[in-house]
Amino acid sequence: MDDNSTLEKIESCVDCKSCMEVCDTYNVTQNELQSPNGRLKIAHKIYTNEEISQEELQGIYTCTLCGLCNLFCEQNIDISEIIHSSKIKLVDKSLGPLEIHNKIIKGIEESDNSVNGNPNERLDWLPKNYRENEIFEKRESDTLLFLGCMSSFRVKESASASYEFLKTGNYNFKILEKEPCCGEYIYSAGKLELTKQIFKENFEIFKKNQIKNLIVTCGGCLYAFNSLYPKYVEGWNINVKHIIEIIDELEKSDKIKFKKLMREITYHDPCRTGRKLKNRTIYKEPRDLLEKASSKVNELSNNRNETPCCGAGSGIRGVDSTISIKIGTKIFQEVKTKEIISSCPLCVFNYRYVNYKTQSDKEIKYITDFLLEALESK
Ligand code: SF4
Ligand code: SF4
Numbered sequence: 001m002d003d004n005s006t007l008e009k010i011e012s013c014v015d016c017k018s019c020m021e022v023c024d025t026y027n028v029t030q031n032e033l034q035s036p037n038g039r040l041k042i043a044h045k046i047y048t049n050e051e052i053s054q055e056e057l058q059g060i061y062t063c064t065l066c067g068l069c070n071l072f073c074e075q076n077i078d079i080s081e082i083i084h085s086s087k088i089k090l091v092d093k094s095l096g097p098l099e100i101h102n103k104i105i106k107g108i109e110e111s112d113n114s115v116n117g118n119p120n121e122r123l124d125w126l127p128k129n130y131r132e133n134e135i136f137e138k139r140e141s142d143t144l145l146f147l148g149c150m151s152s153f154r155v156k157e158s159a160s161a162s163y164e165f166l167k168t169g170n171y172n173f174k175i176l177e178k179e180p181c182c183g184e185y186i187y188s189a190g191k192l193e194l195t196k197q198i199f200k201e202n203f204e205i206f207k208k209n210q211i212k213n214l215i216v217t218c219g220g221c222l223y224a225f226n227s228l229y230p231k232y233v234e235g236w237n238i239n240v241k242h243i244i245e246i247i248d249e250l251e252k253s254d255k256i257k258f259k260k261l262m263r264e265i266t267y268h269d270p271c272r273t274g275r276k277l278k279n280r281t282i283y284k285e286p287r288d289l290l291e292k293a294s295s296k297v298n299e300l301s302n303n304r305n306e307t308p309c310c311g312a313g314s315g316i317r318g319v320d321s322t323i324s325i326k327i328g329t330k331i332f333q334e335v336k337t338k339e340i341i342s343s344c345p346l347c348v349f350n351y352r353y354v355n356y357k358t359q360s361d362k363e364i365k366y367i368t369d370f371l372l373e374a375l376e377s378k
Helices: 003-011 024-029 036-047 054-061 079-092 099-111 148-154 156-168 184-188 192-208 219-232 243-252 284-293 313-319 321-334 345-357 367-373
Strands: 143-146 213-216 239-242 264-268 296-299 339-342 363-366
Touching (some): 036 079, 099 184, 148 156, 148 219, 156 363, 156 367, 184 219, 184 313, 213 219, 213 243, 219 345, 243 367, 284 296, 363 367
Parallel strands (some): 143 213, 213 239, 264 296, 264 339, 339 363
């Protein structure tokens, strides 16, 4: 959308405020500058070159870009898209991103990851029994299991359990010895030119390794490869699937089997495995599998397309972690089970942080880690 069309869209807002009550950053802060409607007003100032205050700048960067508000706007305004394009404008005006974003982006450029991980420890998740035989890029396969920064460094069992499933199902795939960051963080921070450069470099790596299919564990990587790379990378022709779609295929073709664990769980849909994706959603596969592997799958009151963000999307934890904790706590209050399962390692990481900060007794698991416990012996 060009600037005039964006401004026109912003000005079509009739101030009905129906987007406000669904926005969790507004719900937990009660600060209008941290609401969809308030952020649109800040975007208007950015697009008309009016000066904005520090609080308004904070309002833009505390949006999780979850996209929930878009569903409730009677004027059909793509509010989250406008908030994101305002971030790109702020970069153009040298007013953004914030210092914390620049620090993390520097880490991505220097160490290929967004979580301050030591690149030499990137493969620490690789199960010992497979390590000796892993030949990485040399394996004959056009399918790459791409783990991403969160799975590789922060929720390592999401990487190892996913790898284990593919091995158990005799799936032909490879992993990279030196994996790059997908670049979604940089995109969310509004640095579009750098994003395009990183996307292009990553596409070159995939081409060099004859990759035609990507399997990912992270909602952010899925969103990037599914919805952003096709838009920004010329010639992009790589299919992407979430690991849970592959496990569902393995189970349906009888290559793996589950036993029922006598445990009730609650499943949380990450916004980046559903609402944020272009032309697809991954709602059925996790539920089909979890129903086989648990005694009962509980739902949050809002789920699937209306799922709440876990509170960590779009780098908000670095900007104001108290908002992430409050959003997570609000979700915990309606969860009746001890175990919460998610298909995104960032949600798992944030919920564990909330659990620790609020001294709750929840157990938060990445979906393949839970399913692995229910896998019938090989
Ligand atoms: S995208 Fe999500 S966090 Fe941002 S304004 Fe909309 S509902 Fe609020
Ligand atoms: S729902 Fe749409 S029209 Fe109503 S206040 Fe929000 S952005 Fe404006």
